[in-house]
Amino acid sequence: MRTQTLPEARAITATPTRKRFFIMVLLFITVVINYLDRSNLSIAAPALTSELNIDPVHVGLVFSAFGWTYAAMQLPGGWLVDRVPPRILYTVALALWSIATIFLGFVGSFVGLFVLRMAVGALEAPAYPINSRVVTAWFPEKERATAVGFYTSGQFVGLAFLTPVLAWLQATFGWHMVFVATGGVGVIWAVIWYMVYREPRDFKGVNQAEIDLIKDGGGLVDIQTDTDKAKSGFSWKDLGIVLTQRKLWGIYLGQFCLNSTLWFFLTWFPTYLVKYRGMDFIKSGLLASLPFLAAFVGVLCSGFFSDWLIRRGHTVGFARKLPIIAGLLISTSIIGANYVDSTPLVIAFLALAFFGNGLASITWSLVSTLAPSRLLGLTGGTFNLIGNLAAIATPIVIGFLASGESFAPAITYIAVLALLGALSYILLVGKVERIELDNPR
Structure with missing residues (x-):
């Protein structure tokens, strides 16, 4: 039997470093x-x-402008994620969408608003597929939902704590400064991402024990090397794979329903x-932070609870789907806001619904688990395209729906979609396992 060398023995006994959690923080700030x-x-x-x-119908069109290009660019964005390293792609996308955001501070017409919001949507398109790609490379399966x-949670905690700040900026310096400030921060962060990721x-400081922990736990630590070897042009066959799987359609449709609640809060909520x-306005800015705090609590509970279920021996499918389905069902409680007049009760129903939305928001963990390994970006892009319709x-x-005197039909619309999202995960997703290309169905 061969005697182990000292370096080999050290490699076996070394404690894994924890640089992957630093990557988690980088993604949090970016989100x-x-x-x-x-x-x-x-x-x-x-x-x-x-x-x-601008009247309410045109306000709705301006709010939707981001979504048109964000959805349309998901497949090209996902294709880029499979080919361009995250360090480069995220830097370029982040810098460009932040510059477009700054320009929004100087717009003076409906057309200008619409065009610049379309630009922000197109440039943000690769963001979440990149996040999924980074987490798949850096985290083992048992830690992935937590990551x-x-x-x-960054999408909720940032809005929870910074919405009052943005409301104050708007009230003190005018609405122009809201765009200039948020865009300026993004440009600075793009430089930091390029320097660090x-x-x-x-990655400096990562030892072999951490690499082995990630790889042995199902993380694709060599995904960039494998991707470089497998680079090819766009394939309709690959698109067919990600568009013809029942379980993928389960998460696609579920994401559309989940995002419907989210986009109510991202667009019409302050106006409501x-x-x-x-x-x-100032009071609404403070109250608007409460549902985002509730969503923040929900999303943290979701990730920790899901990974805890896996460590307790439950299947990945059960551990991932339980908080998602429960969260979507809780989100239907938003309809309660139609039946109360008290401001605290209105906020309570909205906060409960957004808590449910946060609880359900680990859906990207299923993309990481279900997608064919060489089509993570394309699957993520398709998932984000349909979800962000x-x-x-x-x-x-x-x-x-809100063009009349009542907002109740709009609230009912959001509640019904949340219920349909839960049914999508219950009826369509089925067994959670990675789709193999040699047996795609």
């Missing part, structure tokens, strides 16, 4: 910035639309409080 740039228009909207004299839950084997519930539909549908 905070990403969602501030999606939602800043909702903060500025009451003052902006009044100044530019997804943690970075996803690396793949697992190239100010115009339909009669709150002043809600970014188009929700603002427009609500704009028409």
Whole structure:
């Protein structure tokens, strides 16, 4: 028997480093910035639309502008994620969408608003497929939902704590500064991401024990090397694979329903409080933070609870689907806001619904688990495309439903979609396992 060398023995006994959790923090900060740039228009909207004299139907169209290009660019964005390293692609996308956000601060017409929001949507398209790609490379399966839950919480905690700040900026310096400030932060972060991010084997301070822990646990630490070897042009066959799987359609449709609630909060929510519930802007800015805090708690509970179930011996499918289905069912409670007049009760129903949305928001962990390994980006892009059709539909549908005196039909619409999302996961997803290309069905 061969005697182990000293370096080999050290490698076996070394404690794994924990650099993957630093990567989790990087993704969290990036998501905070990403969602501030999606939602800043909702903060500025009451003052902006009044100044530019834009009616509710056209407000809905402006809110939807992001979604048109964001959805349309998902497949090209996913294709890029499979070919361009995250360090490069995220830097370029983040810098460009942040510059477009800054320009929004100087717009003076409906057309200008619409075009620049379309630009932000197109440039943000690769963001979440990149997040999924990074987590798949850096985390073993048993930690992946926690990682997804943690970075996803950035979209809620950032808005929860920073919405009052943006409301104050708008009230003190005007709506223009809301866009300039959020865009400026994004440009700075793009530089930081480029300087710091690396793949697992190239990241300074990562030891072999951590690499082995990730790889043995199902993480694809060599995904960039494998992707470089397998690079090819766009394939309709590959697109056919990700569009013809029942279980993938289960998560696609579920994501559309989940995002419908999210996009209500990212677009019409402040206007609902100010115009339909009669709150002043500063007060509504403070109250608007409460549902985002509830969603933040929900998403953290979801990731930790899901990974805890796996460690307790439950299947990946049960551990991932239980919080998603439960969260979507809880989100239907938003309909309760139609039946109360008290401001605390309205906020309570909205907070409970958004808590459910947060609880359900580890859906990207299923993309990582179900997608064919060489089509992570394309699957993620398709998932995000269909899911973010809600970014188009929700603002427009609500704009028409709320064109009268009552907002109740719009709230009912969101509740019904949440119920349909739960049914999609219950009836369509089935057994959770990676789709193999040699037996795609």
